[in-house]
Amino acid sequence: GQNIDQPTEMTATEGAIVQINCTYQTSGFNGLFWYQQHAGEAPTFLSYNVLDGLEEKGRFSSFLSRSKGYSYLLLKELQMKDSASYLCAVRDGDYKLSFGAGTTVTVRA
């Protein structure tokens, strides 16, 4: 099976920056996704990386290094509404998505 690791929890202050790391080992690779999931809700798409480098989208950026099997999601200017679980998901050679267990980010005032 696929192996996707990310920290369980992170806490940060409003206005700060938080970086969520994700490492993966999969059979084949066809892209890495980051999703945001609020409690009791379905995941919403945040970002997609298939080539090495940084993708920036407003306050959120995602980085990928395929050779290292590593990605991070960077959240800037944290807001209270950013408190959620952030899921790293990797699409394998069969185009199936495998999800990490999620990182719960708590933003404090």
Next chain:
Amino acid sequence: GAVVSQHPSWVICKSGTSVKIECRSLDFQATTMFWYRQFPKQSLMLMATSNEGSKATYEQGVEKDKFLINHASLTLSTLTVTSAHPEDSSFYICSARDGGDSQPQHFGDGTRLSIL
């Protein structure tokens, strides 16, 4: 764009009941839809891939006779949990792609199933 609607959002029923969950792509056609299950504080686990006009592909360990999937049109896939038991209680989420394999999956709002 790329809106996926899932219905119902919450189901509470007695053990032994069969429950049908619908997943619709509202503004695009989806030849492929996916069904996931998520237990509390755990990640999403792929149950099956639903293909329009053909049989679904189930992941290892998922009973195809218990979780019936029908994908009769390009905008609708249904998951029926047959003879549900308390251990089937979970958050069921569908997703669909707007386009080919390279496109991201967009998720429905999920269905919280509670079997008493």
